Amino acid sequence: MHDLGYARLDTDRLARTGDAEVVYGAGKTPSQVVELLRTLHETHPGHAVLATRLSPEAQEAVSAALPDAVVDSVGRTAVLGEPPALRGTVAVVSAGTSDAPVAAEAATTAGVFGAGVELITDVGVSGLHRVMGVRERLDAADCLIVVAGMEGALPSVVGGLVGVPLVAVPTSVGYGASFGGVAALLAMLNSCAPGVTVVNIDNGFGAGVFAARVARRAAPAEVKTQ
Amino acid sequence: MHDLGYARLDTDRLARTGDAEVVYGAGKTPSQVVELLRTLHETHPGHAVLATRLSPEAQEAVSAALPDAVVDSVGRTAVLGEPPALRGTVAVVSAGTSDAPVAAEAATTAGVFGAGVELITDVGVSGLHRVMGVRERLDAADCLIVVAGMEGALPSVVGGLVGVPLVAVPTSVGYGASFGGVAALLAMLNSCAPGVTVVNIDNGFGAGVFAARVARRAAPAEVKTQ
Amino acid sequence: MHDLGYARLDTDRLARTGDAEVVYGAGKTPSQVVELLRTLHETHPGHAVLATRLSPEAQEAVSAALPDAVVDSVGRTAVLGEPPALRGTVAVVSAGTSDAPVAAEAATTAGVFGAGVELITDVGVSGLHRVMGVRERLDAADCLIVVAGMEGALPSVVGGLVGVPLVAVPTSVGYGASFGGVAALLAMLNSCAPGVTVVNIDNGFGAGVFAARVARRAAPAEVKTQ
Amino acid sequence: MHDLGYARLDTDRLARTGDAEVVYGAGKTPSQVVELLRTLHETHPGHAVLATRLSPEAQEAVSAALPDAVVDSVGRTAVLGEPPALRGTVAVVSAGTSDAPVAAEAATTAGVFGAGVELITDVGVSGLHRVMGVRERLDAADCLIVVAGMEGALPSVVGGLVGVPLVAVPTSVGYGASFGGVAALLAMLNSCAPGVTVVNIDNGFGAGVFAARVARRAAPAEVKTQ
Amino acid sequence: MHDLGYARLDTDRLARTGDAEVVYGAGKTPSQVVELLRTLHETHPGHAVLATRLSPEAQEAVSAALPDAVVDSVGRTAVLGEPPALRGTVAVVSAGTSDAPVAAEAATTAGVFGAGVELITDVGVSGLHRVMGVRERLDAADCLIVVAGMEGALPSVVGGLVGVPLVAVPTSVGYGASFGGVAALLAMLNSCAPGVTVVNIDNGFGAGVFAARVARRAAPAEVKTQ
Amino acid sequence: MHDLGYARLDTDRLARTGDAEVVYGAGKTPSQVVELLRTLHETHPGHAVLATRLSPEAQEAVSAALPDAVVDSVGRTAVLGEPPALRGTVAVVSAGTSDAPVAAEAATTAGVFGAGVELITDVGVSGLHRVMGVRERLDAADCLIVVAGMEGALPSVVGGLVGVPLVAVPTSVGYGASFGGVAALLAMLNSCAPGVTVVNIDNGFGAGVFAARVARRAAPAEVKTQ
Amino acid sequence: MHDLGYARLDTDRLARTGDAEVVYGAGKTPSQVVELLRTLHETHPGHAVLATRLSPEAQEAVSAALPDAVVDSVGRTAVLGEPPALRGTVAVVSAGTSDAPVAAEAATTAGVFGAGVELITDVGVSGLHRVMGVRERLDAADCLIVVAGMEGALPSVVGGLVGVPLVAVPTSVGYGASFGGVAALLAMLNSCAPGVTVVNIDNGFGAGVFAARVARRAAPAEVKTQ
Amino acid sequence: MHDLGYARLDTDRLARTGDAEVVYGAGKTPSQVVELLRTLHETHPGHAVLATRLSPEAQEAVSAALPDAVVDSVGRTAVLGEPPALRGTVAVVSAGTSDAPVAAEAATTAGVFGAGVELITDVGVSGLHRVMGVRERLDAADCLIVVAGMEGALPSVVGGLVGVPLVAVPTSVGYGASFGGVAALLAMLNSCAPGVTVVNIDNGFGAGVFAARVARRAAPAEVKTQ
C-alpha cells in the first residue's frame, strides 16, 4: 500500500486481480490527480495507468506535468504508460450524441484494461436501419458495451440481434421523468433480451473493466493495436 | 343523471362529449355490473355500451342475465348493443404474450368507441424481424396503440418506423425492478421517438378511447365492420 | 445520414415518417446549434425546421448567423424556413403564468409540424369560469394540448367538458411535494376523464408533434396560416 | 388511564382536549373491540363513543353484544351512546362511487365529534355541472371535507369556488400509477387553490375530527340534529 | 380579470371567496412584482394585499417603488394597504431556528387574511419543557399552525396537548434522509394525534390562509390589532 | 460450521463475537426450526439460544418437540437453554398497542444476549404525561430501545429527556402514507435529539442485540435475573 | 415462428443468437408449459431446452407428461433434452440459505446454456472466513455469479479478491427497508470493486445466460460434464 | 435558555442529559457562529463546546475571533474549551478517501463528548486484507463508528468480525444510483451482521455523540488523552 496522506494507493491490486489500481478524479485536486497518476506509473512502469472523471483543470494539470499522458477531454480521462498488448475486441455502441462522454470513458478503459476497442456511435432505436446496418460488426465482437440514456431501449434491440455478452450502461441524458438516468437503468434491468447485464448510471469505467476482462479471456492471443 | 343508490350514471355524457358513459367493474358486485350495463343500454338503445375490469363472477352474471352481451374473458370486458359504424383504423400492437389482456381491453374499447381495429401481437423488440415485417400495416393505420411491459421499448422502435400518432400503454408485466409497470411507464415517457404519448399502467381502456377519437376524425367516412 | 462529427443528422427521417429531424439544443454549443439548423435547412429547403431548448447564448447566435430564423425567447425555440400549409387546429391550453414556456414550445412545434394553433392561457381550475368561458373554442379544435403544473388538474376538467383528443403536458412548476413535476404527471396519468394521454414533464415538443399529426389527419384540406 | 392488558384507554383525553378517545379497530379482535367500546361508553356515559376500521366480524360482534350501537357497514364504524348537540355544519363532498367508505367514515366521525353533517356524493370533476350545481350548499357549510381518489382534482375545483376552510382526503381508489393513493395525495398537497389542507390517504377519521372542531367553533349555538 | 400580458390577475376572487388574489413572487422579475402588487392595491383599495416568495432584489424594488409597503426579509413577503380588522387568533408555533422563514410567511399571511397572530418560536420536541411552558397560550388560540422540519414531531406533541384545530407545515430543513422535507411531511400525515391536517413542504402561505379562515369564523367579533 | 443441508450453522460465531448464532425463522419449515434450535442448543449447552420470526405452526412444533423451550406468541420467539447471568439494564419503550410484537422481540433478544430488561409500553407522544411519568426509569437504564410506528416521534421526545444511548426501532404500524414503516424510519433518522441510532423497520432483534452489548459493557458486574 | 395461439415460440432465435428460446412459466397454465416445452424440444431435438418460474402444479404436470424432463423444485425449473457439451466454468456463489432458489435457477440455466457449473453456497460477508476459504475456486472460474439479498455486500468482497468477470444477482430476501430487493440491487450497482455487473432482482436466469456465454468464449474446448 | 434573538441556546441541556448544546453551523452566518460558540463557552466554562458544519468563511471567522478554538477544515468543526477527561475508546473506521470529512466530524464529536478516539481510514471491502489487518484494534474498542459511501458494505464485514457495538454512518459519496447516500443507508439498515445501528447520511455528529455515550459507560475510569 502506498500512503500519500490524503489517499492510499492499492498497489497490490495488480498482483491480486491482474489489473492495476485506477485514479478516481472526482473530488480530488489537480495536483493530487497528477501525483497519484505519477505514483501509479512509477509503481507499474510496464503498464498503462488510468485516471477518470477529471475536471478541465485536472486535465490541464496532467497535460502540463505529465507530457506523455494521453488526455481525452470528451471522456475526461488520462492514460499514462505503454498500451498493453490487446486481446479480443470490445464493441462500444452508443444511442445518441449526448452519450458520447460515457461511451468514450468505456472505450478508453477497455483499452487500458487490455482489449481492442471498436466504437459505434449514434445508432439509437428511433432509426433502426442504423443498428441493423452494423449487425455484423456487433456479432464479431467478444463483448458489447451498449450505452443509452432516456428510455434505454438499445440494449434490448441489440441483445435480440446477436448472442454476444452485453453490458448495458444507462446514462443520465434526459429530463423530467428520466430522473437522472433512472428510467434508462430500470429499462435495462428489465430487458426482455436474455443475457443483458447492467452497471451504474454513467459508469463507463465499470463497463470497460468488465468487458475487457471478458474479451481477454475470449481471445488469449494478441490482436493488433488500434 | 341516473341515480341507482350505489352509483349515479352520467347519462348526459353522450350529449356532452359524443361518447356514452362506461361501467368500471373494479370493486362492483356482479349484480351491480349487470344493472348498470342494462341501464346504460336502455338509456342509449342505439349505441354499444361497455363494461371493463370484470371479475370472472361478473362476466358470468352478465352472460346469464344479458344474453345479447358479448363477453371477452381475456380483456375482461362486456359489450351490449349494436356496434357503431366504424370509421378509421386503430392498430393495437403488443410486445409479449402476457400483454394480451391489456391489448384486448384496448381493442374492444376502440371498437365500441367507433373505430375499426387491427390486432398485431407478440412483436417484441428482442426479435426485430417481427415488427419490421408488419411495417406496412402500421403505416396504414390512423392511430397506433402500442402495449408493452418490462422495459417498454416497443413504442420507441415503432415510433421511429412510422409517423402515425402513437399511444403507448405500459403493462404491469415483469418482476423485481419493473415495479409493477413503472419501468415500462418511465421508458415510454422518455421515448426518443417524437410523437409518443402515454396512458396509465394497464390502461387499455383509456388508450382505446383516445385512439378511436383520433381515428374517427381522420376518416369521416364509414369503414366496413371487422 | 449527415455526419458532422459531433452529431449525425437523421436526414432520412422526413421520408420515413413524414416529418423532418429536429435540433435538440440542450448540451450543444451555440455554434453547433447554428450549424445543425443551417444544415437541416439546406437538406430540406422546402420545409420549416426547428431547434428547441436553446440557451440565451444559442438564441443570440442563431439570430446573428441566420437572420431569417424566427427565435422565440419564451419557448426557447428557433424556426428556419417557409411555414408549411397548415391543416387542422391544435388548441394549446395552459393553467398558469409559469407554464408559458412549455405552452410556447408546444405551440411553435405544432405549427412547424403543420397544424394551425390557437393559444388559450391562464385558465387554471381554481377559477373555473375561465375554462368554462372558452368551451366552444376547445370543442372546435382537432386536438387539445393541456399544460399544467402543481396539481395538474386542468386536463381532467377539460376532458370532462369536450370529446376532443387531449394530450396533457405536466410542467415542473411548483415546489416541495410537487417533486419537479411528478405530482402533475401522476395526476394526469390517473385522470378520471377518459381519453387523456400524457407526455414527459415539460415536454411541449412531444405534445406538439403528436397533436399536429392528429390535427393534420383530421383536416386533410389546408387552413389559413395564422 | 384504563388498562385492559392488551390496550390502555386514554380516558383522560376528554378532559385534556375536549374529545373522548376512539377505538381504532384495525388489528384488534372482535371481542377486544366490543370490550373497548363498552368500557369507553361506561367511562363517558353522556357522550357518543366511536370505533373505526371494523372488520365485518367486528361489526357483527358489536351488533350482537351492544344492541344500542349504530353500525355502518359502508364506513366500517360503530357508534355507541347519545349523539351530542350538534353545532355548525360540515359538508362531506366525494368525487366517485368508490370513495363512499372514506366519505362515510368522515361523516360519522364529524357527527360523533359534534358537528351537523351534509353528504354530497359523486360530484367528480369530469362532469363539472355536478359540483357547480351544489355551490350554494358548499358555501353555506362551516368546513368542507373533500374526498377523492385517482387524480385528486376535486379539492382544487371546490377551493376555487368558495372560501370555506377545506380539508382534502385522498383515497386509495385507482390503479397503476395511482400508487395506492399517492397520486391523489400529491395533487392535494400541491393544490393551486389557497387554503386547502390534507390528511393521510383514506383517513376520513382524521378529517372528521378536524372539521368538527372547526365547525363547532364557528357556530357556538346548537343546531338541529340530522 | 386584469390582463398584464405576462399574467392575468384574478380580481374577481375577492367577490367569489372573500379573499383577494395574492402575488406569488417565484419566477417573476422585480418590476413585475411591483406592478402586480400596485395593481392589486388599486383594485382593492380597502384591503391589505400580499406578495410572497420575494427574492432580495424584488424586496428592494418593492421598498423603493412602494414606500407604504411593509417588507419582511425573513418571511420574504410584502404587504400593501390597510390591515383588516382582525378576528380570532392564530398561534404560529415553530420547532427550530431554521424554520423561521416559513413561520414568518405563515404569520404574515394569517394577518393579511384577517386573523390576530401570536408567534411562538423554537419549542422543538428535544426540549419538551419549552412546549409544555406555552400550553395555555396554545389552548387559547382559535387555530394552530405548527411548523417543523427534520423529523416533524412537534404537531403530534401539540395535538396531544390541546383540542384546537391544528395545521402542520413541514419544512425543508434537514439533510440526507430528510429528502428536502419529505420526512417531516410523512411524519405529519401519519400523526397519531387526531385532528392534524397538513400542507405542502414550506407552504406557510397556505397554512396562513386556512388558519385565518378558521379563526375568523370562530370569532365573528373584531379583536385588537397586534 | 455445522451443515444441515438446507442451512449451515455458524457455530464459530460465539468464539468470534461473543454471541451465539440465532435461528431466523422466516421462510423455514417448522421441522427445520426445531432441528436448528436443537442443534444450536447441543452446540452451546451452557447458553440460551434463540429463534425469531416463528409462524404459529413453528411455535407449536417447537413447544411440542422441545418442551424446555420458552415460546412467546406475541414476539414470535423461542428460547432454549439456561438464561445467562444478566449485566446492565435495557429499557424497551413502545408507543402504541400495535407495536407490542416488535417490543417483545427486542426484549426477549436483549435478555438472551445477556442484559436485564425493563418493558415500558403505550407511552406514545399524543399523551405526553405518560412518557414524562417514566423519566426516572428511562434515566436509570444503560441503553434504551424505543419502538414506534406511524410518525415515529417517540425517540425524539425520549432523546431530549435523558442522555442514555438510544436505539430507535420503526414499526410497520400505520396505513396510507406510512408506507409500511418508511415514515417512522425517516423520522427517526432525522431526529433532532442527538445520539439516536436506528435499525431496520420491525427489527426488534437487531435492536436487542445491540442494546444488550451496550448494557453488558456498561455494567460488568452481574445483575439479578428478572 | 411457431404459433400456439396463446404464444408464439421464437424458434429462429437459436440460429440468430446461438441459444434456443426458453419457456417463462410465470402466468402460464401447467398444460401450456408442457406443450411449450415439448414443442421446443421437438424443434431443437439436439439441444437441452429450459422452462423457468414453474409453479408446483406446473412442475408436477411436466414430470407426469414429460418423464425425461429434469425438474428442480428448488430453482423451479425443468430441462428437457440432451445436455450440451460443456465449455468453461461458471461459479455460482450465494450469501445465505434463502438465496438458494435464485442460485439454483442461475446454475441450471448456465448448464443448459453450455457451461460447467460449480455451486458455492452460504458464504455471506458476516463470516468472512467462508469466502476467504474458497478464494482459489473463485479464481479458477471463467465467470462468477454472486447471489445475495439484504445488504447485497458479497459481490464487492468477491470482486476485490479476484479479477474474474462477475455478475451480481440481488435477491428479494429481506424485510422492511430491503424493499423487496431494492437495497441489494442498489448496493451492487454501486460496488466499489471494479468490473461488477448486475441483473434484475431474483433474475438467476439472466445471470446464467450471460455467464454461460462468457464461459463458453473463454474455453472453446469442451470440459467434462458435471 | 439563552435567547440571542435569531436563536435560543438550550443551556439547560447539560443538566438534563449530561452533554452540552452544540452549534449547528449550516445556514448560520460566520458572526452568528462566533457568537453562539462564545456564549456556549461562557455558559459552560469547564467544558469543551463544539460547532459543526462550518463553511470556510465561518471557520476563518472562528479562528480570527476565538484564537483558542481548534478548527478542523476537513471535518468542518470548531472546538472551544478544555478537553474532557476521556473515558473508553471509540474507533472510527472509514472505507474510502472521500469519506474523510464525515469520519473527521465523528471523531471530533466523540472526543468533545468525552471518549478516546482511534481513527482507522481507507479500509474498504474491495481490499479485505486492510480490514483484516486491524481486527485486533477493532476488537479492543468500546464502540465502533463505521463510515462508508457507495454500497455501504463495510459495517457488515466489520460486524461479522467482532462483537463490539457498531454504529454505521452512510455517506453521500458516489454517483448515479447511489442517490446521494441512499444506497449505503439501505445497505446498512439491512446488514446481515447482528447489532448494527445506523444514523442519517453524512451524520458523523450523531454517531459521535452516541458512540461516546456508549464508550463512557463502558469505561467509568479515565483514560489518557490522545
Ligand SMILES: Nc1ncnc2c1ncn2[C@@H]1O[C@H](COP(=O)(O)O)[C@@H](O)[C@H]1O
Ligand atoms: N469512473 C469511475 N467510476 C466508478 N469507480 C471508479 C471510477 N474510476 C475509478 N474508480 C474506482 O475507484 C477506485 C479509486 O478510488 P480512490 O481511491 O477514491 O481514488 C479505483 O480503484 C476504481 O475501482
Ligand SMILES: Nc1ncnc2c1ncn2[C@@H]1O[C@H](COP(=O)(O)O)[C@@H](O)[C@H]1O
Ligand atoms: N378500465 C378503466 N380504466 C380507467 N377508467 C375506466 C375504466 N373503465 C371505465 N373507466 C372510467 O370510469 C368511469 C365510470 O366509473 P364508475 O362511475 O366508478 O363506474 C367511466 O366513465 C370511465 O371514464
Ligand SMILES: Nc1ncnc2c1ncn2[C@@H]1O[C@H](COP(=O)(O)O)[C@@H](O)[C@H]1O
Ligand atoms: N380510522 C382511524 N384512522 C386514524 N386514526 C384513528 C382512526 N380511528 C381511531 N384513530 C385514533 O386511534 C386512537 C386509538 O388507537 P388504539 O389505542 O390503538 O386503539 C384514537 O385515539 C384515535 O386518535
Ligand SMILES: Nc1ncnc2c1ncn2[C@@H]1O[C@H](COP(=O)(O)O)[C@@H](O)[C@H]1O
Ligand atoms: N452535524 C449535525 N448534524 C445533526 N444535528 C446536529 C449537528 N450539529 C449539531 N446538531 C444538533 O443541532 C442542535 C442545534 O441546532 P440549532 O439550534 O439549529 O443550532 C444541537 O443541539 C444538536 O443536537
Ligand SMILES: [Mg+2]
Ligand atoms: Mg441523433
Ligand SMILES: [Mg+2]
Ligand atoms: Mg414471446
Ligand SMILES: [Mg+2]
Ligand atoms: Mg394566475
Ligand SMILES: [Mg+2]
Ligand atoms: Mg361515476
Ligand SMILES: [Mg+2]
Ligand atoms: Mg435550537
Ligand SMILES: [Mg+2]
Ligand atoms: Mg392507545
Ligand SMILES: [Mg+2]
Ligand atoms: Mg446463514
Ligand SMILES: [Mg+2]
Ligand atoms: Mg482508495
